[in-house]
Amino acid sequence: MFENLDIFKMASGLARHAVTRQEAVAKNIANADTPGYRAQDVASFEEAYEGNQAGTAMRTTREGHMVSASSQETNGFRLFDAPGPSSPNGNTVSLETEMMKSSQVRHEHDLALSVYKTSMNILRTSIGRR
Amino acid sequence: MSDLQNILNLSASGMKAQANRLRHVSENIANADTPGYHRKTVSFEEVVEQGAKTGAVNTGDVQLDQTELTRVYDPGHPMAGEDGFYDGSNVELMIEIADAREAQRSYEANLKMFDQARQMSSSLLELLRR
Numbered sequence: 001m002f003e004n005l006d007i008f009k010m011a012s013g014l015a016r017h018a019v020t021r022q023e024a025v026a027k028n029i030a031n032a033d034t035p036g037y038r039a040q041d042v043a044s045f046e047e048a049y050e051g052n053q054a055g056t057a058m059r060t061t062r063e064g065h066m067v068s069a070s071s072q073e074t075n076g077f078r079l080f081d082a083p084g085p086s087s088p089n090g091n092t093v094s095l096e097t098e099m100m101k102s103s104q105v106r107h108e109h110d111l112a113l114s115v116y117k118t119s120m121n122i123l124r125t126s127i128g129r130r
Numbered sequence: 131m132s133d134l135q136n137i138l139n140l141s142a143s144g145m146k147a148q149a150n151r152l153r154h155v156s157e158n159i160a161n162a163d164t165p166g167y168h169r170k171t172v173s174f175e176e177v178v179e180q181g182a183k184t185g186a187v188n189t190g191d192v193q194l195d196q197t198e199l200t201r202v203y204d205p206g207h208p209m210a211g212e213d214g215f216y217d218g219s220n221v222e223l224m225i226e227i228a229d230a231r232e233a234q235r236s237y238e239a240n241l242k243m244f245d246q247a248r249q250m251s252s253s254l255l256e257l258l259r260r
Contacts, residue, residue, distance in 0.1 A: 027185035030144030034174040
């Protein structure tokens, strides 16, 4: 029974990934007109999940590893410069792409919360509460 | 959860910067016929706190556009010189309108991000309800 609790870990990992990516998107949109700004993106959840067999439990090798916002890794997810053409002032943000990303993020977050809620209901049913 | 708060802060900084830009555009338009007026421009820059980029955006110092003022021929004007010309402003209405449109577009994108982060955090809190 309890090995199934992995699904909670996975769901919360997916939710965390969605929030991290949303943060990157919000950052890009806020800086849509900043000269020289390079758009950032977060590696897909699949990649983070594959790279960490023990569910998506965050592995920290060092204190403060997860809180640093400036390093190339946030919350255990890899950040990278999003490819794309740059405007004459060196900015690579495209509002359309960011909007598309944000709707993907929304979907991912909803999915994670639904999985979590459903698993919780199953667990509740199994202990005899409705 | 604190990440979602962070997204709200980022989007709010973006909206503030765009509103500031729009304010300078409206100042320029209001002064389009003021003799000797140089149009004001603001540039955006990333906020740096303690040596690290926070991702928030801020408007830099106001700069004056140093292109030449238009010479207007009107001998009856009190400021006209001996040749009948006086210095008008260097505001181009077409440029200002285009700038205002762009500011509005970016503002709306930031607002959308703000709203989405808010919805995500409220659906997260929904999990606590039974």
